[in-house]
Amino acid sequence: MKCDFDEVISRKGTGCVKFDCPEVGDRLPLWVADMDFATPDFILDAIKERLEHPVMGYPFVPENYYRVILEWVKSIHDWDVAPEHIRYIPGIVKGIGMVLSCFFREPGVESQRVKVIIQPPVYHPFRILPQKNGFEVVCNPLLPVEQDGKLVGYRMDFDGLEKLIDEDTKVLILSNPHNPAGICWPKEELQELAHLCVKKGVLVISDEIHAEMALKGYRHYPFASVSEEAAACSITFMAPSKTFNIAGIVSSYTVVPNPELRDKFFAYLDSNEFDNPSIFSTVATLAAYTKGREWRAGMLEYVEGNIDFVEEFIRDRIPQISILRPQASFLVWLDLRPLGLEHDRLVELVQDKAGLYLNDGAMFGEQGTGFFRLNVGCPKSVLKEAMEKLECAINA
Ligand SMILES: Cc1ncc(COP(=O)(O)O)c(C=O)c1O
Numbered sequence: 001m002k003c004d005f006d007e008v009i010s011r012k013g014t015g016c017v018k019f020d021c022p023e024v025g026d027r028l029p030l031w032v033a034d035m036d037f038a039t040p041d042f043i044l045d046a047i048k049e050r051l052e053h054p055v056m057g058y059p060f061v062p063e064n065y066y067r068v069i070l071e072w073v074k075s076i077h078d079w080d081v082a083p084e085h086i087r088y089i090p091g092i093v094k095g096i097g098m099v100l101s102c103f104f105r106e107p108g109v110e111s112q113r114v115k116v117i118i119q120p121p122v123y124h125p126f127r128i129l130p131q132k133n134g135f136e137v138v139c140n141p142l143l144p145v146e147q148d149g150k151l152v153g154y155r156m157d158f159d160g161l162e163k164l165i166d167e168d169t170k171v172l173i174l175s176n177p178h179n180p181a182g183i184c185w186p187k188e189e190l191q192e193l194a195h196l197c198v199k200k201g202v203l204v205i206s207d208e209i210h211a212e213m214a215l216k217g218y219r220h221y222p223f224a225s226v227s228e229e230a231a232a233c234s235i236t237f238m239a240p241s242k243t244f245n246i247a248g249i250v251s252s253y254t255v256v257p258n259p260e261l262r263d264k265f266f267a268y269l270d271s272n273e274f275d276n277p278s279i280f281s282t283v284a285t286l287a288a289y290t291k292g293r294e295w296r297a298g299m300l301e302y303v304e305g306n307i308d309f310v311e312e313f314i315r316d317r318i319p320q321i322s323i324l325r326p327q328a329s330f331l332v333w334l335d336l337r338p339l340g341l342e343h344d345r346l347v348e349l350v351q352d353k354a355g356l357y358l359n360d361g362a363m364f365g366e367q368g369t370g371f372f373r374l375n376v377g378c379p380k381s382v383l384k385e386a387m388e389k390l391e392c393a394i395n396a
Contacts, residue, residue: 003037003040003295003298003299004038005037005298005299005302005379005380006379006380006381007037007038007379008036008379008381008382009036009037009038011036016034016248017032017034018031018032018034018036023357024357025357026355027351027355027356027357028355028356028357028382028385028386028389029356029357030356030357030358030374030375030376030378030382030383030386031357031358031359031373031375032359032375033179033242033247033329033330033331033375033377034242034245034247034248034377035242035245035299035330035375035377035378036377036378036379036382037245037299037302037377037378037379038245039244039245039246040244040245040288040291040292040295042287042288042291042292042295043244043246043284043287043288043292045287046283046284046286046287047280047283047284047287050279050280050283056279059276059277059278059279059282061088061276061277061282062282062286064286065088065277065282065285065286066083066086067083068285068286068289068290069086069253069285069289070082070083070086071289072289073222073238073255076211076212077211077220077221077222077225079222079224079225081255081257082257085255085256085257085262086253086254086255087253087254087256087266087269087275088251088252088253088275088276088277088281088282089237089252089253089254089269089274089275090250090252090274090277091250091252092207092209092237092239092252093125093129094274095205095237095252095254096125096126096129096130096173096205096207096237097129097133098265098268098269098274099171099203099205099235099265100114100116100129100130100133100135100171101133101268102264102265102268103170103171103203103264103265104135104170104171113136113168114135114136114168114170114171115135115136115137115138115166115168115169115170116130116135116136116137116138116169116170116171116172116173117137117138117139117140117161117164117165117169117171117172117173117202118137118138118139118140118172118173118365119139119140119141119142119156119157119172119174119175120139120141120142120364120365120366120367120368121141121142121180121181121361121364121365121367121368121371122142122173122175122178122179122180122364122365123175123179123180123207123364124363124364124365126173126175126207127365130173136168138164138169139365140156140157140160140161140164141157141160141365141367142154142155142156142157142178142181142367143155143156143157144367150322150335151322151324151335152324153181153183153324154178154181154183155189156185156189156192156193158192158193158196161193161196162196162200165196165200165202169200169202170201170202170203171202171203171204171205172193172197172202172203172204172205173204173205173207174193174204174205174206174207174223175207176190176206176207176208176211176220176221176222176223177208177210177211177213177214177220177327177328177329179209179210179329179331180331180333180359180361180364180368180371180373181324181326181333182324182325182326182327182328182329182331182332182333183326183327183328184214184218184219184220184221184327184328185221186221187221187226190221190223190226190227190230191226191227191229191230193223193230194223194226194227194229194230194233194234195227195229197229197233197234198229198232198233202233203233203234203235203261204223204230204233204234204235205234205235205237206222206223206224206234206235206236206237207237208220208222208223208236208237208238209237209238209239209241209242209252210242210328210329211238211328212240212242212243212296213242213243213300213303213328213329213330214327214328215300215303215304215307215326215327215328215329216300216304217327218327218328220328222236222238222255223236224236224255224257231257231258232257232258233258234256234257234258234261235254235255235256235261235265236254236255236256237252237253237254238252238253238254238255239251239252239253240284240285240288240289240292242329243288243292243296243299244284244288244292244295244296245377246284246288249278249280249281249284250278250281251277251281251282251284251285251288254269303329303330303376303377305380306330306376306377306378306380306383307325307326307332307376309376309380309383309384309387310323310332310374310376310383310387311323311325313387313391314387317387317391318387318390318391318394318395320338320339320394321334321335321336321338321339321394322334322335322338323335330375330376330377331373331374331375331376332373332374332375332376333361333371333373334358334371334372334373334374335370335371336349336350336370336371336372337370337371339394343362343369343370346370346372347360349393349394350372350390350393353392353393353396354386354389354390354392354393354394355389356386356389356390358372358373358374358375359372359373359375360372361373374386
């Protein structure tokens with residue numbers, strides 16, 4: 001199997017957000033959460049094979065599509081999902097919008113007051129999407145965990161959450177594993193969250209797009225699998241898109257064990273035809289989940305090596321800053337606060353002096369100010385160049 005993660009592939013001019021977005025300019029982009037590795041051959045070959053047939057009419061969901069997903073979910077997460085609990089959705093951010101519309105926008109009811117809880121620092125569309133749709137977003141910030149003055153993790157603030165919930169707070173969006181901090185939430189923490197949400201009647205949307213990328217020594221727990229309460233109060237979203245670098249193909253799915261939530265949500269998906277996958281989404285998912293085990297293992301090993309590289313580089317050459325080592329996925333949370341610079345000066349340092357385009361931590365909530373999110377899903381030579389640029393800018 002060909003999987004040369006060291007190969008530098010030019011993506012400029014391919015219409016990709018990461019390189020072609022005008023703000024990036026000529027900076028080295030290590031931001032948007034897709035990887036610079038080639039999508040694996042077995043997926044590209046499956047798509048090419050479908051392209052051999054010249055008719056691209058309406059697709060029918062292949063008979064084995066859901067079965068293959070269930071088998072994969074069982075083998076990766078040891079989670080038993082019933083075939084009738086799963087449906088295709090056209091993207092996870094869109095899925096969040098669909099849940100909000102389906103459950104909290106009753107036709108004809110104009111002025112529903114619904115508050116959406118997020119736990120920043122967290123993936124910014126969790127805030128932006130509800131706000132743009134007229135929902136109020138309330139924050140229960142994660143609590144930093146520190147050792148010797150260094151950030152080593154975050155935990156959920158259950159006291160804060162309990163106080164925050166009132167009769168209007170109806171839904172919480174969970175990033176599991178967590179983006180941007182790369183946390184694989186411990187089972188007990190998810191169980192406690194579920195307990196509180198059931199007690200308070202809060203629906204949990206569990207975004208598990210990075211679920212297949214738990215790193216060495218860590219395990220991802222699908223939220224709905226941790227307890228009966230969690231299964232009862234949640235709608236889960238998963239996808240092969242991050243793991244196999246096929247975000248542009250759009251191939252996500254939802255799992256809903258609770259029959260009442262499921263009936264309502266699946267009827268909504270069905271009536272809007274949102275659960276009709278495109279030809280290529282089923283082709284890509286089937287190829288990924290039937291042929292992708294070896295590639296996934298190799299990719300995770302490479303990503304882990306890149307994280308080691310960044311950790312060692314910072315320890316040896318820019319010890320003024322630190323990293324929160326991710327437990328899942330290819331996003332690294334860099335802590336630049338010890339440099340003691342104001343936010344705008346830090347952005348100037350990273351973007352103008354170092355010439356890097358990273359995600360400014362402040363976009364994930366004010367708690368992210370002073371941090372940057374570095375995407376290490378790239379060839380090691382590119383990462384080395386980026387770290388050297390950062391070193392030069394900081395040490396200058
Ligand atoms: C936590 C998280 N959720 C959702 C998405 C986007 O998912 P989709 O492209 O399916 O909307 C991303 C992409 O970066 C992400 O990191």
